[in-house]
Amino acid sequence: xxxxxxxxxEAVAEAAIRAGCRFFFGYxxxxxxxIPEYFSRHLPEHGGCFLQAESEIAAINMTYxxxxxxxxxxxxxxxxxxxxxxxxxxxxxxxxxxxxxxxxMRGGPGLGNIAPSQSDYFQATRGGGNGDYRTVVLAPxxxxxxxxxxxxxxxxxxxxxxxxxxxxxxxxxQMMEAIEWRSPKPxxxxxxxxATDGSRGKRGHNVVNSLYIETxxxxxxNRKLQQKHELITKNEIRYEEFMTRDAExxxxxxxxxxxxxxxxxxxxxxxxxxxxxxxxxxxxxxPEAALRACAQQTNVKAxxxxxxxxxxxxxxxxxxxxxxxxxxxxxxGGGTIPTPAxxxxxxxxxxxxxxxxxxxxxxxxxxx
Amino acid sequence: MAVVYRRSKGLTDAQTHYCPGCTHGVAHxxxxxxxxxxxxxxxxxxxxxxxxxxxxxxxFACDMQEAAHxxxxxxxTGIKRAHPDLAVFTYQGDGDLAAIGTAEIVHAAMRGEKxxxxxxxxxxxxxxxxxxxxxTLVGQTATTAPLGRQQEHYGSPIRMAELLSTLDGCVYAERxxxxxxxxxxxxxxxxxxxxxxxxxxxxFTFVEILSTCPTNWGLTPLDAIGWLKEHMIPYFPxxxxxxxxxxxxxxA
Numbered sequence: 001x002x003x004x005x006x007x008x009x010e011a012v013a014e015a016a017i018r019a020g021c022r023f024f025f026g027y028x029x030x031x032x033x034x035i036p037e038y039f040s041r042h043l044p045e046h047g048g049c050f051l052q053a054e055s056e057i058a059a060i061n062m063t064y065x066x067x068x069x070x071x072x073x074x075x076x077x078x079x080x081x082x083x084x085x086x087x088x089x090x091x092x093x094x095x096x097x098x099x100x101x102x103x104x105m106r107g108g109p110g111l112g113n114i115a116p117s118q119s120d121y122f123q124a125t126r127g128g129g130n131g132d133y134r135t136v137v138l139a140p141x142x143x144x145x146x147x148x149x150x151x152x153x154x155x156x157x158x159x160x161x162x163x164x165x166x167x168x169x170x171x172x173x174q175m176m177e178a179i180e181w182r183s184p185k186p187x188x189x190x191x192x193x194x195a196t197d198g199s200r201g202k203r204g205h206n207v208v209n210s211l212y213i214e215t216x217x218x219x220x221x222n223r224k225l226q227q228k229h230e231l232i233t234k235n236e237i238r239y240e241e242f243m244t245r246d247a248e249x250x251x252x253x254x255x256x257x258x259x260x261x262x263x264x265x266x267x268x269x270x271x272x273x274x275x276x277x278x279x280x281x282x283x284x285x286x287p288e289a290a291l292r293a294c295a296q297q298t299n300v301k302a303x304x305x306x307x308x309x310x311x312x313x314x315x316x317x318x319x320x321x322x323x324x325x326x327x328x329x330x331x332x333g334g335g336t337i338p339t340p341a342x343x344x345x346x347x348x349x350x351x352x353x354x355x356x357x358x359x360x361x362x363x364x365x366x367x368x
Numbered sequence: 369m370a371v372v373y374r375r376s377k378g379l380t381d382a383q384t385h386y387c388p389g390c391t392h393g394v395a396h397x398x399x400x401x402x403x404x405x406x407x408x409x410x411x412x413x414x415x416x417x418x419x420x421x422x423x424x425x426x427x428f429a430c431d432m433q434e435a436a437h438x439x440x441x442x443x444x445t446g447i448k449r450a451h452p453d454l455a456v457f458t459y460q461g462d463g464d465l466a467a468i469g470t471a472e473i474v475h476a477a478m479r480g481e482k483x484x485x486x487x488x489x490x491x492x493x494x495x496x497x498x499x500x501x502x503x504t505l506v507g508q509t510a511t512t513a514p515l516g517r518q519q520e521h522y523g524s525p526i527r528m529a530e531l532l533s534t535l536d537g538c539v540y541a542e543r544x545x546x547x548x549x550x551x552x553x554x555x556x557x558x559x560x561x562x563x564x565x566x567x568x569x570x571x572f573t574f575v576e577i578l579s580t581c582p583t584n585w586g587l588t589p590l591d592a593i594g595w596l597k598e599h600m601i602p603y604f605p606x607x608x609x610x611x612x613x614x615x616x617x618x619x620a
Contacts, residue, residue, distance in 0.1 A: 023450055049449045053442065054475035061439035061472070065446025068433045069413065069454075073446070091436050196431035196447065198454050200410040205380070207425045209434040 003178040008143045009034035011179060012102055012166065013042070015150035016074050018181065021100070022048030023073040025062035027055055027081060030114040031170035032104035035076040056081040060088030060101075067097040068208035070195030072154055076102035078170070079120050080111060083128060089163055090129025094210025094221070098157035100150070101135070102166045104173035107335030115335025116170035116256055121312035124167050125284040132222055134229050136164040136236065137283040139254045143177035145281075152184040156236060159187055160228055167283060169308065171256045171337065229285075238281035239290055243269065246299050247276025249347045250325075252291065252317050253306045254280050256337065261306050264343035274299070275347055283313070291320040302350035303327045306343050308336070326354065376400035378409050382426045389582040389589025391546045392420060392488065396427055398552070399459065399486060402560040403430060406567070412455040413447050415440040417469075419461035420494040438469020441476035444483045455566060457484040463493045466502040466526050473532070480537025480571035484562040487528060490579040491600060498584035502526045505599055510584075525603065529576045533609035539571035541610040545578040545601065547593045570613050578604055 006014070013035045016024070024039040036052065043050040053059035059075050066073040077085060082103045092099050105120050107113040124137045136156055140146035146168055153164040196206045212218035243265055244250060253261035258279040268275035278294050280287050295303050303325050305317045310333045318327050330346040332338050378400025386392045403409045409430050416424035418437035425432035435443040440458035448456045465473050465487050476483065492510060493499040500510035500517055503525045507516040517525075533541040540562055544555035555577060562573035578600050580592035587595055 023446070025446065051445070051449060054471050057439065058442040058445075058472055058475065061436060061442035062446035062449070064435075064439075065415075065433060065443035066450040067446075068443075069447045069450050071450040073450070087436055088439070095434075196413045196433055197451060198411045198413065199431055202410075205429055206431045207434070208432070209425055211422060211434055213423075 001180050001182070003180050005176055006143055006147070006179050007034060007174065007176045008146055008168065009104065009173040010038045011143050011147045012076070012150045013038035015147040016100065016154070017042060017046060018183075019072065019151040019154040021072040021074050021154060022046055023066045023071055024050050024075065025053050025059040025066070025073070026075050026077065027053050027059050029078045029081045031106060031173050032076050032078045032102065034173070035102060035104075056084035057087065060085040063099055064088055064092050064095070064097060067092065067099045068095065068196055070192040070197045074100040074102070076104070078104045078106045079108050079117070082120060082123065086123070086128035089135065090127070090131050090133055091210050092163045093129070093133035093135065093225070094131065095208050096161040097163070097208065098154070098161050099163045100153045100157055100166065101163060102150070102168070105167065105169040107333070113335045114170060116308065116337060117333070117335050118169060118255060118257060118308035119310070119312065119333060120167070121283065121307070121309055124165050125286070125316070133225060134162070134284055136160070136162060136232060137167050138164065139167050139281060139283050140172060141255050141258045141279065143172065143175065144179040146172055147179050148182065148184065155184060155187045155189065158189045160232055162228065162232070167255070169256050233285040236282060237285050237287045237290065239287040240279040240281060241294060242277040242279065244276035244278060244294050244297070246274050248274040248299055248301045249276070249350055250295060250300045250303045251275065251277045251306055251343065251347075252280070252303060252313070253277060254283060254313065257306050257308055260338055260340055261343055264340040264347070267340055268344055268347055273347065273351070280313075286316045286320070288316070288320040291317065292322060292324070295321045295325050300325055301354045304330060304343070304346050304350055306330045306338060306346070308332055308338070326350065376404050378403040378429050380427055380429050384427055385423060386420070387583040389580060389592060390420070391577070391579040394546045394552060395486065395488060395555075395577050395579065396424070398556045398559050399457070400428065401556065402563050403455075405560065406563055408455045408563070408567070411453065412457065415444050415456070415458040417458070417460040417464040419464045421459055421461060421488065422495065424459050438464050438467070439472055440464065440469065441472040441481065441483070441485065445476055445479070445481050448481060448483055452482070455484070455563060457486060457563070459486045460488065461494065462487070462489045462491065462501045462503040466528050473528070474535070477532045477535045477538040477572045477574065480539070482566050482569055482571060484566045484573045485575070486559065487574065487576040488579045489528070489576055489604065490581040491525070492581050492584045494581050494584055503604075505603055508599070527604060529574065529609045532574050536612070537572050538574060538610050539612040540565050541574040541576070542608045543576040543578065543604060543606050545596065545606060547597055565613060576604075578606070
């Protein structure tokens, strides 16, 4: 199929429509406005409904209601708006509803700015709402991947009855790239026999709820969720390795920063430094075992975590590497995208620290 | 033997947790009877709030969703937009609807969302143990207003039926009470009319029910009814505040 040029935000919205999503509830916030705008133009053509809510809080609760009544539904926002949605997300997790949420991250904290950022990693992977719950977190690094993962997010949500977060940033949202439309591998989806779509005298009344007032019932729910999380961890982990087989310096990066790390790896290789990249695609479940195995290769001397935050995924990388190799960090906060040179510089420091014989990277020597 | 009274099919067999003398039970019964008489139990989804009626999902026989505090109108919107053929109602207390959920109810009414809201106004937070509500009367004591609600500190209580009636999307808003049989019959009529207007696609419909909370008011059930008549009705007058379909018929 021919490639088409798509803007990230519009590709995400179109991907959702292709996945059968017919309902969208949202509230304007930059840099994700093209998502609701696209839905407002195109959902009516498909017999669906776009509704601009009075707040992010209302939008996520409309999403809860629609998901509870059995339809494919989505909401999207950017960082401060996603903070407002946390109440709804924990209710969705507690009521075990399939929902897709997109976060085109921007700089924070507070109102921050509208530039690309990855500083909502903790919120996404640890859960910004109350209680023991998880959301599946998918982190695309290209527009192609944003389109693919958004489509698949609906299947994952339906299979496990869990909120799925597509975690990208303003760069992925605003950039245009050539993509190819393709469908995810078909999955067998369970019937939504729990949905509140009218009993019509054919069954008892269905209840969508996250209240379990008896402690043994709430404990049982937590155990059930835990089992579900373990199953997802077993089945859904995704990552990509680039030039890791002989890598001495191993970058770990996701999303936009992985693109920068990819460039840094190629430049370092040109300069004779064996660099590689481990790119988590699912941030939860985090590819812990795979990263550990990759970092434990004898050729790997140091790990460099690079992200557009002041060190959030770093925690997961340290847990995975578990002290086997030194873990360094290079990151930027507040909406700045790091350059390949900054990553190369950190790789050089890692090499100097580990080998301690002042081996220089030729490109940087020339620059000096 | 002739059956003169039976439990509505709109209710489950569950025993409610409501306190003796609380009017939630009567309000539930009226909603259930309206659904049964309109033959919509199988095509209705109700939204339970956070508050005393949080367990309403166990009591109504139709499909139910439990919403986060104040968000019932948003949850109802999601369901109704996905399933326009279903009847959707929210059942909310005064803290849920008139404090934490004010934005959601005002905007659902503004959009003319084709849902029905049953608003239980008992001038107090019941479930959490008697704290001040936005509808607590000036001078009325509450656990967070031990000297009584002070107007200079908290302002005057909010009148939701009047407020929502100013919005064009709110096609029907009536305030009723459950203090005696004639008023219970009026309340039933209002609830049924609200559902009928929703089913006809007219717009947002709202029935405010002045209710008692003997437990947190510290009164016997009978004295609570007396207190409601004496103090609540003068500030929250009963009556129809919006009936836009009637006005349209009249204009035509």
